[in-house]
Amino acid sequence: MRRILHNLQDLRRQVSKFWSKSLILRTGFLSIRFLMLSFVSKSFCESLLRLIAWYFLCWNFWKKRIHFRCIMVCMQSLVFSWAPERIDTWLVKQFPYSRSFFHHIIERKGIFLNGKPAKKSVKLKVGDQIEIDNLERYLSPVILEEAPSIEIPIVRETADYLIINKPKWVLSHPNSIWEVSKPSVVGFLYHHYKELPSIGNFIRAGLLHRLDKDTDGLMIIAKTEVWLQHFKTLFKAKSESEILEQKDEVPLKKRYRAICEITPQGKAFLDEIEGKLPFIISEEVRAKVPNTLPKLGITQIEKIEKKPDGRIQLFLQIFTGRTHQIRFHLSNHGLPIVGDYLYGKESQEAMQLTAYQLEFEDLGGERVRVAV
Numbered sequence: 001m002r003r004i005l006h007n008l009q010d011l012r013r014q015v016s017k018f019w020s021k022s023l024i025l026r027t028g029f030l031s032i033r034f035l036m037l038s039f040v041s042k043s044f045c046e047s048l049l050r051l052i053a054w055y056f057l058c059w060n061f062w063k064k065r066i067h068f069r070c071i072m073v074c075m076q077s078l079v080f081s082w083a084p085e086r087i088d089t090w091l092v093k094q095f096p097y098s099r100s101f102f103h104h105i106i107e108r109k110g111i112f113l114n115g116k117p118a119k120k121s122v123k124l125k126v127g128d129q130i131e132i133d134n135l136e137r138y139l140s141p142v143i144l145e146e147a148p149s150i151e152i153p154i155v156r157e158t159a160d161y162l163i164i165n166k167p168k169w170v171l172s173h174p175n176s177i178w179e180v181s182k183p184s185v186v187g188f189l190y191h192h193y194k195e196l197p198s199i200g201n202f203i204r205a206g207l208l209h210r211l212d213k214d215t216d217g218l219m220i221i222a223k224t225e226v227w228l229q230h231f232k233t234l235f236k237a238k239s240e241s242e243i244l245e246q247k248d249e250v251p252l253k254k255r256y257r258a259i260c261e262i263t264p265q266g267k268a269f270l271d272e273i274e275g276k277l278p279f280i281i282s283e284e285v286r287a288k289v290p291n292t293l294p295k296l297g298i299t300q301i302e303k304i305e306k307k308p309d310g311r312i313q314l315f316l317q318i319f320t321g322r323t324h325q326i327r328f329h330l331s332n333h334g335l336p337i338v339g340d341y342l343y344g345k346e347s348q349e350a351m352q353l354t355a356y357q358l359e360f361e362d363l364g365g366e367r368v369r370v371a372v
Contacts, residue, residue: 084123087113087130104180105132146180147187155218156370161231162193162221163358163370168350172210172219189221196223208235209254209321214339217256217355218370230363239321244280244298247319251361256316256326258337259307259352261344265334270304270312278302278317281329285322288342297322299329311338326353 091102091111102111102120109117112131113124124130153165164185166172171184180187185207189196208220208231222228234252241247262270273279278300285297303315314335318325327343330336336344339351357371 084125086120087111087118087122087124088120090124144180144187144190147174147190148181148183149191150183150188152185152188155372158223160222160224160227160363162223164188164219164221165372166211166216166219166355168214168216171213173207185219185221193221193223196221208232211355212324212327212353214351215353215355218358218372219355220358220360227363231360234360235321238319244282244319247298251359251367253357253359254318254321254355255302255357255359256318257354257356258314258316258326258330260312260314260330260335260337262310262312263334263336267334269333269335273301277304281333283329283332285325285328287322287324287328289323292323295322296320297325297329299326 088099088102088106091097092099095102105111106118106120110132111118113122114129115131118130150170152167152170154162155165156163166185169183171179171182171186173186174180174182174184189207208222208228211217211219220231222231234250238247238250238252241250260266281297281299281301283297284294286294298319300317300319301314302317305313305315307313312335314330316326322328324343327337327340331340331343337351337353338344339347339349340353341347341351354372357369359367359369362368
């Protein structure tokens with residue numbers, strides 16, 4: 001009973017700002033408190049509290065014309081949680097979009113709380129009014145207007161596809177809607193190639209694969225729906241083949257070069273594979289990325305070159321496309337890539353990993369090979 005009285009006092013404090021001047025409502029509070037002292041049944045007390053909340057909310061809606069959705073969040077706060085709720089948490093419950101999506105809008109002052117731009121950490125109170133400025137704008141390609149217009153070298157262009165040389169520090173695509181304002185391949189395509197077929201949504205229009213932000217090199221972009229489906233078929237065949245020989249037969253090959261440090265473990269590994277090239281690394285990739293499960297990755301070392309500074313340069317081909325696959329595999333064998341702060345050691349140098357060659361079969365059955 002003491003706990004119920006404590007909750008009732010909390011409720012009274014929360015709504016006192018709105019109804020402290022109303023003698024009738026204050027009398028109602030005292031009456032309900034008296035009733036709670038008179039009954040032992042917990043369910044009866046909870047029912048009374050729900051009735052109080054509904055009465056206050058309906059009265060306030062009539063008196064102050066509060067937005068209906070704001071009434072709903074107030075109702076949840078009063079009846080179920082007894083505590084205020086963050087605005088971003090509540091928005092996620094009302095719309096089928098992520099919290100980061102609403103953070104993006106809040107940062108651009110597109111959500112107002114009681115007539116003022118909202119902050120993502122603010123907690124809602126009874127009577128708060130929420131306004132969202134043109135939600136549809138953030139769900140269409142128009143949002144890419146915020147992406148900076150950058151220049152990316154074009155290695156080959158036909159009427160059907162485009163091959164670019166992505167620079168380091170440029171995203172392949174925004175990982176969330178609030179990264180749209182960062183330099184990306186998607187932003188480049190939006191400003192220079194307006195009509196591209198889409199994979200899933202506009203945020204990845206034309207893209208068939210991706211490179212890490214710190215990795216530079218070649219990427220394919222489909223310019224027509226026919227070639228989009230052709231490339232998708234090649235990538236799917238490469239991904240779904242379970243036997244290495246089958247993967248190797250798919251007419252799609254991606255090759256990389258990496259400059260690596262040599263640790264004592266790495267020296268032992270190099271001694272082990274000497275004279276055995278090409279050498280296959282077939283191991284689980286445990287990427288240091290949140291919510292990424294370990295998956296089998298297959299990387300082939302095709303060639304090794306020694307550098308004058310004591311480092312080595314590896315020429316590689318990948319048969320699977322796991323997140324951070326090459327970076328993890330090489331680091332796991334004592335050969336961390338120079339500049340790889342995640343799987344190696346911190347360095348002032350940029351990460352020395354480049355996607356230097358693409359090879360695929362066009363619709364006419366002819367092999368196309370592009371290298372940088």
